[in-house]
Amino acid sequence: MFPVDFDGLVAGSPALDFNNLQSWRANFFPITGPATSSRFISKSSWTTLIHDEVLNQCDGLDGVIDGIIEDPSLCSFRPEALLCRKDNFTNCLTSTQVEMVREIFSPLYGEDGNLLYPAMQPGSEILAAENLYAGKPFSYSESWFK
Numbered sequence: 001m002f003p004v005d006f007d008g009l010v011a012g013s014p015a016l017d018f019n020n021l022q023s024w025r026a027n028f029f030p031i032t033g034p035a036t037s038s039r040f041i042s043k044s045s046w047t048t049l050i051h052d053e054v055l056n057q058c059d060g061l062d063g064v065i066d067g068i069i070e071d072p073s074l075c076s077f078r079p080e081a082l083l084c085r086k087d088n089f090t091n092c093l094t095s096t097q098v099e100m101v102r103e104i105f106s107p108l109y110g111e112d113g114n115l116l117y118p119a120m121q122p123g124s125e126i127l128a129a130e131n132l133y134a135g136k137p138f139s140y141s142e143s144w145f146k
Helices: 018-026 028-032 043-062 095-104 125-131
Strands: 115-117
């Protein structure tokens, strides 16, 4: 419709890097462990306790408290804010769980120091809790954990 507005096309990599996305997905079960593990965090804790703290720490970074994290890359989420204290053992995380959350929100590097997978971004926990942090192996990699 506007031929004088465009003089070329920039095309990058394919829209879906299937192999790396599958291995990235399989990476979460070793981090979260099974639902019976001491590290495991329930979906309800991810979607309420952890998400509420993510919003508490990151929502206002854009100058507006509106329940939206404008740019998750600006958020340096500190899960230790959820650590259980001597006087509080409810609505909090154990030190093992805090480390697991920190691991999920940190990039994964290979032995050679090269980035293998980016970190999950703060704010993604509501959708990720359903499948990525569900305490079960990814269906394509399940046979590895039997």
